[in-house]
Amino acid sequence: MSATTAPGAGLGTAWSTTVDDAPVGLSARGGHLAVAGAAGIAWILDAATGDGAEALRLPGGLLSVALSPDAGHLAATGPTGYALWRRADGRITAPDTGTWSATAAWADSGRVAVASGRRALVLAADGREVWTTEPAASTVTDLAWMRDGRRLAVAAYGAVRAHERHTPAPVATYPYIGSHLALAVAPTGRWICSGNQDASIHIWRTRDGGELTMSGYPQKVARLAFDDTGRWLAADGAPDVTVWDFSGKGPAGTAPRSLQAHETVTALAWRPGSAGQLASGGDDGTVALWHASAGHPGARLRPARTLRGEAAVAALAWAGPGLLIAAHRDGRVRAHRLPSRTGL
Known part of the structure; x- marks a missing residue:
């Protein structure tokens, strides 16, 4: 990392630093920040200082x-496999799988699910395999925990499959013929949504498969x-970010709010809490902040605030409700200090 940390630099900037790579992902937990670089390096930063x-x-x-959840461990995934890192002593576990691993997700129990080719592996924090799903029809593209870590949703071509703990075969299958690129599960567990290669969002109601x-x-x-309430779903797929309302019977028959700021959307991150505030990033380097639940269905909204950057936004993450981290493709990582939960 090429450290150019500058606490307090710029209006609303808590710190800025540069890593020697093009960032592709961020994760913020427990006062720490992980930065993934495209070339294969992961950095751990103090979220408050950089x-x-x-x-x-x-x-x-x-x-x-x-x-x-406690920031004591890190899971990193890539085209040739995955690795686990332990903060207490720097121990690294990196099996030589040679298998495409798209993503990883931690459960509150301290176990981590890792996409590994056509399977999802569930590992203990020390890297020991606890259980694995049976092979899907194709490579696993995304996964998410449900029911407080008691059920795992796994997306691969043709369906999202739900697995109970220690159950290789799925206990529920949600079919959709197409390639799933992103998976979102409502915090309430009521809805599963997939973003798809065919320029659609498909939604399943978990209680009855609707x-x-x-x-x-x-x-x-x-x-x-x-968002944290499970009411609002933000999506890319257009120059505008769309925000769908999942209250009541869900978004059927309704229009989304449209958030206009970017030519191409490159990142989305909801502010923690229930205020309906969203950050979005674009390929022009801008970070836009939104009162995303304002207005009425079909409304076109403008940003409450726009933050400028020199290079495309690669990823966004909130380190608590008052600190927004933006990683740019030129290697710059910035922490923006923001007003109270109700203000932007």
């Missing part, structure tokens, strides 16, 4: 990083995110 150092290297590059497709996006939908 100070930190290299944690691990994964040959073949990185696709994502995920910190455990389905809904939102189609007509001009581009593939590769980013989905629910």
Whole structure:
């Protein structure tokens, strides 16, 4: 990491630093920040100051990083496999799988699910395999925990499958013929949503398998995110970010709010809490902040605030409600200090 940390630099900037790589992902937990570099280096930084150092290297590059809930462990995934890092002593566990690993997700129990080729592996924090799913029809593209870590949703071509703990075969299957690029599960567990290569969002109601497709996006939908309440779903797939209302019976028959700021959306991150505030990043380097639940269905909204950067935004993450981290593709990582929960 090339450290140019500058606490307090710039209006609303808590710190800024530069890493020697093009960032592809961020994860913020427990006062720490993980930065994934495309070439395969993961850094661990102090979220409050930006100070930190290299944690691990994964040959073949990185696709994502995920910190455990207590920030004591890091899972990193990439085209050639995955690695686990332990903060207490720097121990690295990196099996030589040679298998595409798209992403990883931690459960509150301290176990981590890792996409590994056509399977999802569930590992203890020390890297020991606890159980694995049976092979899907194709490579696992995304996964998410449900029911407080008691059930795992796994997306691969043709379906999202739900697995109970220690159950290789799925206990529920949610079919949709197409390539799933992103998976979002409502915190309430009521809805499962996939963003798809065919420029659609497909939705399943978990209690009865009821389905809904939102189609007509001009581009593939590769980013989905629910807010903490499970009411609002943000999606890319167009120059505008769309925000769907999942209250009541869900979004069937309704229009989304449209957030206009970017030519191409490259990142989405909801502010922690229930205020309906969203950050989005674009390929022009801008970070836009939104009161995303304002207005009425079909409303076109403008940003409450726009933060400028020199290079495209690669990833966004909130380190608590008052600190927004933005990673740019030129290696710059900035922490923006923001007003109280109700203000932007």
